[in-house]
Amino acid sequence: MGKVKSAIVLTLITIVIAVLCVVCFVPFPCDGNGLNYFNSILGIAEKDAELGGYLIGETEYVGGGYSAVYYPEGVISGRDYENNLAAAAEDEKEEYESEYQAYADGAIYLEKETVLDGENVSESFKEGFARSVAILEDRFERLHLSGASVRVVDDYTVKVSLPASYEMAGAAFEYLGRMGELSVSFGSDEASAETVIPVQRGTEHPASYYIKKVTSRTASGVSYVILDMTDEGREAIADATSAVSSSSSSYLYFNIGGEALITLTVSEQIDQSSLYISGSYDEESAALVATILDTTLKGGTEDDIALSVGEMHREQAAYGNNALMMLYIGLGVLLLCSAVFFFVRYGRLGFAHLYTLLIYLIAMTLCIWAIDFLTLGLGSVLALLFGAIVLSVSDAMAYEYARREFATGKTMTFAVKSGYKKCFWHIFDMHIVLAALGFITYFIALTELSVFAFTLGIGMFFSGLCSLAIGRFCWYIMMPFAKDKAKFCRFKREEVEEDD
Amino acid sequence: MTKHFYTLKKLPLFAAISAVILIAGIVLFALFGFSYDAGAGKSFSVTYDAVVTIADGGDRVEEVCEDTFSSLGIRYEKKTEAAPDIDNNSLSETGDYTVSYLFSEETSAEKLSEAKETVASALAGEFEGADVYIVVRTQEAAHSFAEPAWRGAVALLVAVIVVLVYIGFRFGWGRALTGLCLTVHDVLLTLALLAITRIPVAFASPLLFAAAAAVISLLLWMVQCMKMRETFKDPAFRTMDAEEAVNECGRSSYKTVLYVAAALAVVFIVLGAVAVAGTRAFFLPLLLPLAVGAYSSLVLGPTLYLSMKKMDDRSNAKKGRYVGKKKAEKAEE
Numbered sequence: 001m002g003k004v005k006s007a008i009v010l011t012l013i014t015i016v017i018a019v020l021c022v023v024c025f026v027p028f029p030c031d032g033n034g035l036n037y038f039n040s041i042l043g044i045a046e047k048d049a050e051l052g053g054y055l056i057g058e059t060e061y062v063g064g065g066y067s068a069v070y071y072p073e074g075v076i077s078g079r080d081y082e083n084n085l086a087a088a089a090e091d092e093k094e095e096y097e098s099e100y101q102a103y104a105d106g107a108i109y110l111e112k113e114t115v116l117d118g119e120n121v122s123e124s125f126k127e128g129f130a131r132s133v134a135i136l137e138d139r140f141e142r143l144h145l146s147g148a149s150v151r152v153v154d155d156y157t158v159k160v161s162l163p164a165s166y167e168m169a170g171a172a173f174e175y176l177g178r179m180g181e182l183s184v185s186f187g188s189d190e191a192s193a194e195t196v197i198p199v200q201r202g203t204e205h206p207a208s209y210y211i212k213k214v215t216s217r218t219a220s221g222v223s224y225v226i227l228d229m230t231d232e233g234r235e236a237i238a239d240a241t242s243a244v245s246s247s248s249s250s251y252l253y254f255n256i257g258g259e260a261l262i263t264l265t266v267s268e269q270i271d272q273s274s275l276y277i278s279g280s281y282d283e284e285s286a287a288l289v290a291t292i293l294d295t296t297l298k299g300g301t302e303d304d305i306a307l308s309v310g311e312m313h314r315e316q317a318a319y320g321n322n323a324l325m326m327l328y329i330g331l332g333v334l335l336l337c338s339a340v341f342f343f344v345r346y347g348r349l350g351f352a353h354l355y356t357l358l359i360y361l362i363a364m365t366l367c368i369w370a371i372d373f374l375t376l377g378l379g380s381v382l383a384l385l386f387g388a389i390v391l392s393v394s395d396a397m398a399y400e401y402a403r404r405e406f407a408t409g410k411t412m413t414f415a416v417k418s419g420y421k422k423c424f425w426h427i428f429d430m431h432i433v434l435a436a437l438g439f440i441t442y443f444i445a446l447t448e449l450s451v452f453a454f455t456l457g458i459g460m461f462f463s464g465l466c467s468l469a470i471g472r473f474c475w476y477i478m479m480p481f482a483k484d485k486a487k488f489c490r491f492k493r494e495e496v497e498e499d500d
Numbered sequence: 501m502t503k504h505f506y507t508l509k510k511l512p513l514f515a516a517i518s519a520v521i522l523i524a525g526i527v528l529f530a531l532f533g534f535s536y537d538a539g540a541g542k543s544f545s546v547t548y549d550a551v552v553t554i555a556d557g558g559d560r561v562e563e564v565c566e567d568t569f570s571s572l573g574i575r576y577e578k579k580t581e582a583a584p585d586i587d588n589n590s591l592s593e594t595g596d597y598t599v600s601y602l603f604s605e606e607t608s609a610e611k612l613s614e615a616k617e618t619v620a621s622a623l624a625g626e627f628e629g630a631d632v633y634i635v636v637r638t639q640e641a642a643h644s645f646a647e648p649a650w651r652g653a654v655a656l657l658v659a660v661i662v663v664l665v666y667i668g669f670r671f672g673w674g675r676a677l678t679g680l681c682l683t684v685h686d687v688l689l690t691l692a693l694l695a696i697t698r699i700p701v702a703f704a705s706p707l708l709f710a711a712a713a714a715v716i717s718l719l720l721w722m723v724q725c726m727k728m729r730e731t732f733k734d735p736a737f738r739t740m741d742a743e744e745a746v747n748e749c750g751r752s753s754y755k756t757v758l759y760v761a762a763a764l765a766v767v768f769i770v771l772g773a774v775a776v777a778g779t780r781a782f783f784l785p786l787l788l789p790l791a792v793g794a795y796s797s798l799v800l801g802p803t804l805y806l807s808m809k810k811m812d813d814r815s816n817a818k819k820g821r822y823v824g825k826k827k828a829e830k831a832e833e
Contacts, residue, residue, distance in 0.1 A: 050702070050778065051779075066586070066591070067583075068588075077635075078633075078635055079547070079633050079635070082633075104637065104638060105609065105613060105636060106635075107635050107636065107637045107638075137643045137645075140643075140645075141645040141646070141647055142647075144647075144648070146704060148645075149642040149643070149703075150642065150643045151538075151539065151540075151639055151640050151641065151642040151643060152639075152640045153543075153637050153638065153639040153640070154637050154638055154639075155638075159639060169591070170588070170589065170590075170591045173588065174588065174589075309588050311547075311585060311598075312585065312586045312587075312588055312591075313583040313584065313585055313586065313598055314583055314584050314586050314591075314593070315580065315583050316580075316581045316583060318778065319776055319777070319778030319779055320581065320776050320777075320778065321581055322776050323775075323776045323778055323779055326774055326775050326776050326779065327771070327775060327779055329774050330770055330771040330773075330774035330775055331771075333770050333774055334766075334767055334770055334771070337766065337770065378708070378779065378782050379704070379708050382708065382712060382786075385767055385771075386712075386715055386719075389760075389763055389764060389767060390719070392763065393760055393763065426726045429667075429670055429722060429726070430719070430722050430723075430726075432666065433663045433666060433667065433718055433722055434663075434715060434718065434719065436659070436662060436663045436666065437659045437660065437663050437714065437715065437718060438659075440655070440658060440659035440662050440663075441652075441655040441656055441658075441659040441711065442655075443655070444651055444654055444655030444658060444659075445648070445651055445652045445655035445656075445707075446647060446648040446651050446652070447648045447704060448648075448704035448707065448708060449648065449652040449655065449704070449707045449708065449711055452708055452711055453655070453659075453711065456711075456715065
């Protein structure tokens with residue numbers, strides 16, 4: 001490539017990289033009064049519960065998480081107790097006070113009638129609460145969300161948290177606390193609907209006798225909650241809906257603890273082994289409803305204690321507000337270290353590596369922003385770093401091979417070509433092995449590990465691409481500007497030195 | 501590197517070192533598990549109205565709390581920044597903020613109760629009519645979810661086996677088998693060291709450490725494999741016996757492995773140094789899998805591969821496929 005062509009291409013590439021760097025990494029105010037603000041791609045990329053957490057334009061929250069406290073029936077927070085007491089009429093205060101007993105130094109209050117057996121908490125309450133906590137843990141685990149947690153607080157309340165990246169957080173907190181037995185009723189309205197599952201047939205069977213499992217599926221953009229029925233379940237539903245006509249309005253209610261979770265309009269007899277329920281579900285909401293129904297099916301009993309959501313908080317980054325900023329500074333220092341090393345060892349060829357590394361970082365940032373399930377967290381940062389290291393190692397390897405080729409007396413152009421040819425399979429093998437490791441792990445693993453694995457996979461893809469194609473191209477277009485090509489790369493011809 | 505560093509005689513020694521660490525790790529893990537930072541302890545939470553009564557006074561609330569703690573001689577382990585209370589249905593802010601401090605389980609309940617009263621009276625004096633609610637709660641460790649752990653372990657094992665099949669095709673089955681042994685060894689040894697050193701980790705960290713160990717192990721072993729393949733192409737190596745060839749190859753490759761390991765070490769140290777406590781607790785312990793990977797790749801791997809190469813050479817000689825010496829002789833001619 002001639003000097004002019006090289007200059008044009010190099011200028012264009014430099015401008016594109018500079019613009020993309022600004023778009024990806026540099027937030028800035030758009031006007032003097034600070035009302036309009038440009039958020040970088042990195043700024044608006046989803047963060048996880050540990051690292052992320054700040055407000056964008058005071059309206060949108062990125063990263064961090066939500067926490068809520070569940071109170072079982074008969075337990076209220078100390079604050080609610082104080083507020084209720086203050087709001088009660090003077091003549092009712094004493095009665096209200098006598099209904100509750102302080103627990104955990106007044107952090108919570110226990111309703112004597114529901115919770116206590118004399119002075120102590122009743123065994124039946126303890127058992128019911130333990131069962132409810134076990135179901136709640138199962139439900140939160142099945143959401144497969146990194147940053148989700150469940151812990152018991154003050155013995156009889158449960159503190160839960162979900163990452164802010166989970167869009168169904170509000171609904172999840174509300175519905176995941178629903179406890180009790182799963183039942184299906186049929187009728188024209190919820191109040192008068194008759195229970196069809198579980199039904200009395202000589203001996204009473206639980207709902208799991210009629211419904212095998214509840215799952216969710218999304219196909220062609222439509223999400224379903226799928227109930228796999230046993231023969232008995234199919235028969236029960238078919239019997240109940242046998243008299244339905246399209247003119248009458250009848251409904252099937254899928255209840256938990258007597259409260260409807262799904263209301264299904266029935267216009268003809270339902271006689272299917274798998275009941276597909278669609279509607280306004282998206283993938284997350286269908287999965288949430290299926291999780292609630294399935295866990296209730298497997299473990300719900302009528303003695304379980306319902307949990308209601310108490311105070312909720314929007315938590316900032318678990319590692320503190322500065323965690324992300326300090327991480328960015330660390331990454332900046334590493335970028336600088338890498339650039340300095342390459343400039344010192346390979347002279348102005350360091351620019352080729354710098355361009356390559358920047359393109360890699362831009363590509364990865366765009367991927368983390370654009371791919372729905374990727375969030376910026378420690379796992380994805382670690383994977384991104386592995387990609388950057390492998391890229392640097394590959395670049396160094398290619399430069400060293402070219403250096404050796406040049407030292408044997410080849411021209412620079414031929415040395416570069418030959419160097420890359422000799423190390424191509426080394427670089428290819430290194431990337432393909434780590435990319436395969438990432439993608440295969442991603443397909444099986446869950447939560448943080450799957451994010452790490454997928455980021456590693458795409459990181460290796462971009463690292464390989466940048467090293468073998470972009471890096472070489474950058475070198476190719478930068479070379480024509482050097483009068484002394486060997487000096488440009490700090491390469492030396494050993495034979496020439498000896499001759500001198 | 502001493503001459504004939506990689507000898508089969510040393511394999512039992514390396515295996516013994518690894519076995520001792522693994523057994524100690526398994527025992528400690530069985531007894532105590534990993535040192536999870538599960539957030540158990542006593543929380544001291546102050547909820548205040550940040551819109552009307554204590555508007556712009558959040559910093560002062562935190563200052564009062566922290567002064568009170570230090571005057572009572574109690575230290576919190578973790579502080580949760582002022583988090584807005586939100587409405588259950590709309591997730592919109594209610595105007596209240598809650599700042600929380602987590603104390604260890606051993607912190608005296610009386611001291612915390614005293615702190616509660618002191619902070620309440622101080623804030624009442626400072627912000628007249630302020631709506632402040634202070635509560636001390638005892639929270640248990642967060643429940644650890646089992647499914648991500650076992651699926652992660654299966655995922656890593658499957659992925660490692662698949663990529664080693666590729667390595668088998670590209671670099672030979674001896675190196676693939678050695679790589680499999682090394683990767684499994686490195687992952688287990690990293691987890692054992694994590695259990696032994698009692699480094700506090702988040703729930704997901706052991707899995708990420710295991711994955712990092714697998715990546716580092718494969719990366720460093722790949723470097724070794726590349727060097728070996730390149731070196732063994734040299735006709736001079738065809739005349740050497742297995743031990744000599746592996747030893748010579750080790751001499752030429754150890755620097756490259758060390759350079760890659762050093763680059764990784766610099767990354768982990770820089771990020772550990774320029775980081776807040778939470779991220780530091782993640783990046784600095786990554787030096788463990790790195791050290792294990794470097795040890796495996798430089799010491800254990802070649803020793804293990806030596807035995808496989810010897811077997812391979814014997815098998816090839818039996819089949820009459822070992823033609824290296826003839827080739828070398830040809831080359832010399």
